[in-house]
Amino acid sequence: MKKKYVYVAVVSTIIICGVSIAAYTTFTGVNIFSPTSLGGPRHDYTGGATINFHDMDDTTYNNITGDYRPTYSNLSDDEYEWIFDDLPSFPDDFFDIVKLIYEGKFVKFEDLADNYYLQPEFYVGWFGIYTNNYPENDPDMWAVEGYGFFPLIKEISVGRGQTFESNCYFRTAFGVETYQGLVIRPYFPATGKDMLGRDLFTQSEDVGDYLNVKITNPDDKLYTSFKDEIMYDNVADSDWMVVLKPTYTVLNDKYGNFLRYKGFYDDWVRLLTIQIDVAENTPPGEYVVALEVLPPCFEINQEYYFSTSREYYGMYYHPVSQIAKSNIPNYQLIIVVE
Amino acid sequence: MKKTKKLCVYGIGLLLLLSFVGYASADGSNVTVTWIIPADLSIAITYPTGESQIVFEPGSKTFSEEQARNQHTGAAGMNIENDGNTALQINFTFADAWYDAGLANFNCSVDSYNNATLKVYWTNSNETANHTVVANLAISASEDFWFWSTGTDCTESAIGEDTETLEVWYTNV
Numbered sequence: 001m002k003k004k005y006v007y008v009a010v011v012s013t014i015i016i017c018g019v020s021i022a023a024y025t026t027f028t029g030v031n032i033f034s035p036t037s038l039g040g041p042r043h044d045y046t047g048g049a050t051i052n053f054h055d056m057d058d059t060t061y062n063n064i065t066g067d068y069r070p071t072y073s074n075l076s077d078d079e080y081e082w083i084f085d086d087l088p089s090f091p092d093d094f095f096d097i098v099k100l101i102y103e104g105k106f107v108k109f110e111d112l113a114d115n116y117y118l119q120p121e122f123y124v125g126w127f128g129i130y131t132n133n134y135p136e137n138d139p140d141m142w143a144v145e146g147y148g149f150f151p152l153i154k155e156i157s158v159g160r161g162q163t164f165e166s167n168c169y170f171r172t173a174f175g176v177e178t179y180q181g182l183v184i185r186p187y188f189p190a191t192g193k194d195m196l197g198r199d200l201f202t203q204s205e206d207v208g209d210y211l212n213v214k215i216t217n218p219d220d221k222l223y224t225s226f227k228d229e230i231m232y233d234n235v236a237d238s239d240w241m242v243v244l245k246p247t248y249t250v251l252n253d254k255y256g257n258f259l260r261y262k263g264f265y266d267d268w269v270r271l272l273t274i275q276i277d278v279a280e281n282t283p284p285g286e287y288v289v290a291l292e293v294l295p296p297c298f299e300i301n302q303e304y305y306f307s308t309s310r311e312y313y314g315m316y317y318h319p320v321s322q323i324a325k326s327n328i329p330n331y332q333l334i335i336v337v338e
Numbered sequence: 339m340k341k342t343k344k345l346c347v348y349g350i351g352l353l354l355l356l357s358f359v360g361y362a363s364a365d366g367s368n369v370t371v372t373w374i375i376p377a378d379l380s381i382a383i384t385y386p387t388g389e390s391q392i393v394f395e396p397g398s399k400t401f402s403e404e405q406a407r408n409q410h411t412g413a414a415g416m417n418i419e420n421d422g423n424t425a426l427q428i429n430f431t432f433a434d435a436w437y438d439a440g441l442a443n444f445n446c447s448v449d450s451y452n453n454a455t456l457k458v459y460w461t462n463s464n465e466t467a468n469h470t471v472v473a474n475l476a477i478s479a480s481e482d483f484w485f486w487s488t489g490t491d492c493t494e495s496a497i498g499e500d501t502e503t504l505e506v507w508y509t510n511v
Binding site for chain 2: 040041045046047049050051052053101102103104107123124125127128129132133138139140141142143144145146147148149150151152153154155156166171173174175176178195196197315318321322323324325326327328330
């Protein structure tokens with residue numbers, strides 16, 4: 001009889017542990033299992049390139065901002081307000097969560113509250129850049145273009161016949177003064193690449209027969225002319241246009257005298273969601289979906305340049321150029337179909 | 339005893355199953371594993387205030403060492419800042435052969451207005467040459483570039499200008 005109780009106790013404990021772990025993993029997005037215990041990613045995606053991680057863990061209360069934002073020795077009290085005032089409060093566990101993300105242990109980007117990914121401190125380069133771009137910004141120069149995706153590469157495994165969504169963050173670079181108009185287009189590159197641009201695998205030329213890809217968020221599809229209310233006929237249905245907000249704006253008085261500058265808008269980073277349908281007859285193997293960034297068409301640009309009914313017009317509207325290029329896509333989603 | 343083992347095996351099996359149910363919802367429904375490469379590849383391109391590209395406005399068809407509009411010792415013709423979290427190599431190249439055969443020379447100096455450091459040339463016989471202008475641009479670092487051009491009896495297109503596309507290639511190192 002006693003033995004029976006022991007069995008029941010053991011099994012109950014195991015079940016409770018299992019349910020707890022599953023619930024924790026599901027609801028927090030934190031993978032408590034070491035990635036290497038599952039065998040690691042399919043490829044060495046870094047290729048030897050060095051990625052800098054966060055090494056801060058400052059959770060000191062900041063009396064100026066009234067939250068846990070780090071203190072910056074060269075910012076005045078006013079500048080804290082100018083730069084960060086539109087952003088949500090800085091959480092006290094910010095660096096703990098960010099560390100988990102950079103270590104690949106928190107992967108449910110759609111569940112991450114915006115008071116994490118909207119903070120410039122989320123992006124490692126910020127700490128070395130903010131001085132030049134904000135308190136010591138050079139009035140003889142202006143940053144016209146700059147954007148980035150995070151993370152650079154994701155690898156996922158899925159079964160045939162599944163539909164799933166994957167997310168990344170898309171943001172303006174620091175100190176950019178323009179409203180950048182751009183079209184984001186998913187495409188199937190010929191190869192998956194590592195960070196150095198070397199080919200890791202070649203995907204089937206028939207990939208388009210098996211994977212159907214579309215961007216589902218942000219959902220502000222700007223294909224209809226806001227002036228004439230007609231559809232642009234030269235923007236494909238799979239393309240998405242986004243206007244990225246500036247991250248540095250000079251505010252002058254009516255005489256042109258400098259009053260102050262403004263830093264971040266509350267939507268300077270966008271959560272980008274890609275939905276992928278994997279056909280039932282997809283051959284098992286590796287596939288890659290990438291995102292490319294293109295300038296909007298002439299008609300859209302004309303509208304933004306010359307409209308005075310929107311906040312972004314005239315010289316502050318900048319359709320992204322295609323002069324800046326990288327040897328790897330802005331974002332790669334490696335899909336392993338099992 | 340056998341029963342105990344059996345129960346334990348079932349229990350452990352259930353635990354593993356439930357754990358992977360958690361994993362399965364990692365990045366949307368049905369995704370079993372997600373690996374993240376937490377790199378942030380991003381640059382910001384800066385021009386002299388009011389410019390959004392490099393512009394030359396020579397006063398005649400023949401010109402020598404004409405410098406980009408609004409660049410001067412205190413304002414580079416272009417600045418590139420590494421906004422991400424990996425070091426970058428920066429290369430410049432022209433996308434195509436120059437439209438205007440009269441454009442004889444285009445050069446760029448890095449780090450200094452007075453060409454004290456690296457100077458990169460393109461001529462009308464090697465306009466698509468790929469030049470490394472910065473071998474290793476550290477995280478959060480930026481680099482200034484100044485531009486000059488030289489031409490002889492240059493012609494104009496129908497719209498009164500000639501556009502050549504200088505590409506900026508940035509790659510992780």
